Amino acid sequence: MSATAAGHPEAPTPCDPSPEIDDEIAFHLEQRAGDFIAAGHPPDAAMAMAREAFGDVEAVRRACIRIQNGGITLIRHIHTVVTTVLAIAVIALAVGMYTQYHRARVQTEVALAAQHNLLAQLDEERRAERQAADATVYVSGPGIARPGVYHLPASGTLTVRRLLIAGGGVEQAEAGVVEVRRTNGDVIELRLDDVAQDVDLQPGDVVEVR
Amino acid sequence: MAGTPELLRGTLDMMILTVLDRHGAEHGYGIMRHIRETSQGVLIVEEGSLYPALHRLEKRGCLSHEWRRSESNRRARYYSLTPKGRKRLREQVTDWNVVAEAVNHVLRPQPAPRPAT
Incomplete structure (x- = not known):
């Protein structure tokens, strides 16, 4: 028991109830000793008698401190529970937001991939159309009944001789000389009266019959 | 009644609340x-039980306290009854009266049953 009348602050901190409890018990013992003195007991024995009448001072002190701290413990429990609930809520919110973000990201990637595939398909179709448009030859010359642009077949090949006889309407093929000018500048000459001479046409060729 | 019996278990709180209701703020x-004098020395409060009871009642909101100077100019912790403590006292007194009356009924001599005719 360390309680004394002096030395305690006027307003002890509420978090530590022991100074107030010590002071309260010390006051009680002093009052009791005063009564013993008033009843005729010697002053030096009065305090010992007061302590004996009080009983286990330290046990009473501990019991009072435990009761006072009960409220603080409860507040701590509430604080812990509230903090835990808030932490769980924040984690759940974060997980939910991440899940939403991840789902949105996957959906965006799928949409972008589909868009990419569609664009690639469109490019392929356009390239095929362009190639189809480019796969032409130009036929001209005095011996040609129908000069103009002729399309090459999408598959297989077309030779000069087949083009001129089947589609070009060559009237004087026997005497004709055909000149094929390639887009790279090459010039190929062949005679129509020599059936062994023929050449596969390429896109952009200019065929002139003289 | 022989000797100086301690307060019956459970009645200490009621005694404390009653003293504070009648005499106003008081230290332990x-x-x-007051309990000893009012009961003419019959009821003796066990000092080791008094202070835990005061702190428990205060924790429950039945009492409040403030530090004042006592008659001996010593700093002392004075307790006062709160509205909640006053309500608690009324409930305890009602319960006590019901129990006391029931105990008296049990203790009172019963008339002997009449013989059958």
Whole structure:
């Protein structure tokens, strides 16, 4: 028991109830000793008698401190529970937001991939159309009944001789000389009266019959 | 009644609340003295039980306290009854009266049953 009348602050901190409890018990013992003195007991024995009448001072002190701290413990429990609930809520919110973000990201990637595939398909179709448009030859010359642009077949090949006889309407093929000018500048000459001479046409060729 | 019996278990709170209701703010030693004097020395408060009871009642909101100077100019912790403590006292007194009346009924001599005719 360390309680004394002096030395305690006027307003002890509420978090530590022991100074107030010590002071309260010390006051009680002093009052009791005063009564013993008033009843005729010697002053030096009065305090010992007061302590004996009080009983286990330290046990009473501990019991009072435990009761006072009960409220603080409860507040701590509430604080812990509230903090835990808030932490769980924040984690759940974060997980939910991440899940939403991840789902949105996957959906965006799928949409972008589909868009990419569609664009690639469109490019392929356009390239095929362009190639189809480019796969032409130009036929001209005095011996040609129908000069103009002729399309090459999408598959297989077309030779000069087949083009001129089947589609070009060559009237004087026997005497004709055909000149094929390639887009790279090459010039190929062949005679129509020599059936062994023929050449596969390429896109952009200019065929002139003289 | 022989000797100086301690307060019946459960009645200490009621005694404390009653003293504070009748005499106003008082410190622990004063409460103990009032109980002893009012009961003409029959009821003795066990000092080791008094202070835990005061702190428990205060924790429950039945009492409040403030530090004042006592008659001896010593700083002392004075307890006062709160509205909640006053309500609690009324409930305890009602319960006590019901129990006391029932105990008296049990203790009172019963008339002998009439013989059958």
